[in-house]
Amino acid sequence: MTQSALDRARQYQDELVDIRRDIHAHPELGLEEYRTADLVAQKLEEWGIEVHRGVGKTGVVGVLRNGNGQDAVGLRADMDALPILEASGLPYASQNPGRMHACGHDGHTTMLLGAAKYLAETRNFNGTVNFIFQPAEEGVGGALEMLKDGLFERFPCNAVYGMHNRPGMPVGHFLTGPGARAAGGAFFDIVITGKGAHGAHPSQSIDPVLVACHLGTALQSIVSRNVSAADTAVLSITRIQSGDAYNVIPQSAVMAGTVRTMKAEIMTMIETNMRRLATSVAAGFGAEASVDFRVIFAPMVNNDAEFEAYADAAAALVGEDAVRRDAPPGMGSEDFSFMMEQVPGAHINLGNGDSAALHNHLYDFNDEAIPYGVALYGAIVEKRLPKTEL
Numbered sequence: 001m002t003q004s005a006l007d008r009a010r011q012y013q014d015e016l017v018d019i020r021r022d023i024h025a026h027p028e029l030g031l032e033e034y035r036t037a038d039l040v041a042q043k044l045e046e047w048g049i050e051v052h053r054g055v056g057k058t059g060v061v062g063v064l065r066n067g068n069g070q071d072a073v074g075l076r077a078d079m080d081a082l083p084i085l086e087a088s089g090l091p092y093a094s095q096n097p098g099r100m101h102a103c104g105h106d107g108h109t110t111m112l113l114g115a116a117k118y119l120a121e122t123r124n125f126n127g128t129v130n131f132i133f134q135p136a137e138e139g140v141g142g143a144l145e146m147l148k149d150g151l152f153e154r155f156p157c158n159a160v161y162g163m164h165n166r167p168g169m170p171v172g173h174f175l176t177g178p179g180a181r182a183a184g185g186a187f188f189d190i191v192i193t194g195k196g197a198h199g200a201h202p203s204q205s206i207d208p209v210l211v212a213c214h215l216g217t218a219l220q221s222i223v224s225r226n227v228s229a230a231d232t233a234v235l236s237i238t239r240i241q242s243g244d245a246y247n248v249i250p251q252s253a254v255m256a257g258t259v260r261t262m263k264a265e266i267m268t269m270i271e272t273n274m275r276r277l278a279t280s281v282a283a284g285f286g287a288e289a290s291v292d293f294r295v296i297f298a299p300m301v302n303n304d305a306e307f308e309a310y311a312d313a314a315a316a317l318v319g320e321d322a323v324r325r326d327a328p329p330g331m332g333s334e335d336f337s338f339m340m341e342q343v344p345g346a347h348i349n350l351g352n353g354d355s356a357a358l359h360n361h362l363y364d365f366n367d368e369a370i371p372y373g374v375a376l377y378g379a380i381v382e383k384r385l386p387k388t389e390l
């Protein structure tokens with residue numbers, strides 16, 4: 001059955017390669033994916049799939065029901081391009097100068113379309129499949145936009161699955177792992193307000209520069225003293241700005257930086273401790289501090305059951321030898337994490353062969369990988385929504 005999923009996916013190859021190269025030639029940045037969304041909606045409608053536009057601005061959700069099953073699976077792909085000038089010289093290279101599909105989201109969108117066609121034709125499942133075409137994965141907050149628009153209230157899912165191509169791994173190979181897969185990231189700004197004075201009369205001041213020096217040291221105690229040695233976290237102060245003159249003690253100082261963690265609760269703990277240290281260290285000197293702490297990416301954590309099911313489905317397609325199940329997590333981020341915080345899910349990498357690196361101006365998604373992504377999406381739906389289970 002699963003081998004035939006791959007065979008069937010291969011029958012779509014010419015049509016899907018045309019779609020992939022069309023999207024590649026017309027890249028659009030996050031929340032501007034109007035043409036791409038039009039193309040996605042048009043194809044879904046062509047294949048008889050219910051289409052919902054404007055979920056998270058330019059996001060599209062396709063809904064396919066079969067049988068009387070109450071369970072639902074979400075399959076998610078990203079649609080946005082990057083602000084890069086393409087140098088591939090390919091016949092289907094970007095026609096929008098300064099914009100490029102350099103992360104393979106053109107391929108991801110195409111594979112999810114292929115899965116929609118496959119499932120609409122074969123209907124070898126019982127339940128609902130929600131095809132989630134997400135805008136703006138590259139740091140512009142597309143997943144959160146869809147969630148704010150009620151993605152999982154309007155299209156409930158029991159499980160969600162995502163996929164990203166991986167340069168340097170052979171086509172037809174998959175890679176995943178249990179637990180954390182990608183780091184969560186936050187940015188922070190701390191404003192310390194003291195009291196400005198003449199540089200020769202510090203007793204008339206509350207010196208925010210001195211507060212910033214103490215606070216910088218104090219903040220480095222969080223990872224070394226509050227985070228368990230068994231966990232991972234990074235806290236980097238990357239900017240301290242204050243003052244304009246040799247003889248003026250400034251009124252305020254600003255500190256900024258980034259925090260990375262593999263667990264959401266550790267990110268929360270670091271934020272709490274940062275706020276406490278900032279306000280209390282500042283108060284100790286008679287100054288005040290305000291903290292703006294923004295979580296940009298949640299850590300992406302595979303749910304155990306979904307991880308096993310996804311890896312098993314991949315192994316059934318390509319053989320156990322072509323599936324790596326124990327890959328360590330990376331410090332990069334992926335905003336599918338926000339969806340996986342709300343619904344149990346799993347994420348897998350798909351081999352892109354010997355291509356240029358992601359976000360490189362020579363990168364190109366490997367069309368030979370398309371049938372593997374299509375077949376795995378189809379196979380995981382057939383596995384999680386079996387037709388025999390009523």
Ligand code: NI
Nearest residue numbers: 103104105164
């Ligand atoms: Ni990407």
